[in-house]
Amino acid sequence: MIKDFGKYAIMFVALVLIQVLILNNIQFSGFVNPYIYILFILLLPFTIPGYFLLGLCFFLGISVDIFNNTPGIHAGATVFLGFMRPGIARLITSREFIEKGNTPNLTQLGFAGFLKYTVLSVIVHHLFLFFAEAFSFGDFLHTLLRYLLSCIFSIVIILASQFIIFKN
């Protein structure tokens, strides 16, 4: 448990830094911005208590917000993802898998399972994120395009990162 705590703490810091320092500077064609910091939330074990999950979500979101000058937007989106996560978990795996308390990663879930899990999570998170941003500037079709393209890039990057780590 203590070992896991250290592992997750390092992952938290690393993902926030990768997000704000590298990915926020990668701008494919001007309006696609992948957000992969939610990988931290994806990889938490399914048995984590609800209050802890939501607390971590809020803290992660607000950390990204502080760097991005967008207080509340990422926090809201990540808390929303945290709220939907138990539902997503029930949708993609069996009760036994959830109760075992394993980390839901690529090797545990298998490629198809992890793909479904990532796609659903990214769609939920980005929907809130881009909707909250749009709430302050309008322009629906433009937002939709940004939303869809960013979803695709986020999913691809999250899957690629998992392949690099677990391939060996």
Next chain:
Amino acid sequence: MRSLFRFLLRNYFLMMFLALEAISLVLIVSFNNYQRVTFFNSSNDLTGTVYEKFSTMEDYFSLGRTNARLAAENSSLRKQLYMMKMNQENYPVNPADTIEAPAYFFTSARVISNSVNKPYNYISLNKGSRQGIKPDMGIICAGGVVGVITNVSPNYSTGLSLLNKRLSIPAKINKNNYFGSLVWDGEHFNTADLKEIPFHIIVNVGDTVVTSGFSSVFPEGIMIGTIKNFDVESGTNFYNIKVELSTNFKTLKYVEVVQNTKQTELMKLESNNITE
């Protein structure tokens, strides 16, 4: 009361979710609409330090490009200096009067964070109030106008980039001095809209657009860009002008902050007009 507590306890996941979303919503509404953010922005020291450390490392990758740009700017300044000297030799003027102190001072700074793909883009610089930076100072670079400072901490400052739909800059067409205001179109990082130019005047593609000097933030005649295309919307008396910005926001590294020493005097005088 007891049953209320029991209800809350049983549904604590939902309740906590709603509470955290409410906090986020309050943050979104209360901070994102105003730029005068004091804590949650990248001018605070923690995020400023992280951005600066990373940016110094990143600088090594663009040394060649930066050098080339500095050399180009040097040569253009040298040309201006030479022209000025030549003018003075041909038409000698009185020696500079010390009462007429220059109105504008420039402080160079490095960009430590910048974005071009959001609807509201911000820029952070590595100089702050200790170096004399104050809110409402203009930011320019060799290419042209960059933005306006809004927040300062002792060592860092942040501001609105020109690529922020909340910023409008008084601009004019250089050849005939007709003025309007320039606002980013929110679409692409090198175009903006020039508004309020009446349609009876003649404009051409390629005309230079510069700052008008009507606000005390920028000196007159700082390059903004050139006219890319224009049309007249039916039912209005104004052109729709697209301006191609001369500043390349994607490779922005070194900028200058403009300090107008007479800004307070001017603002005080102008505020008299409003109160009367």
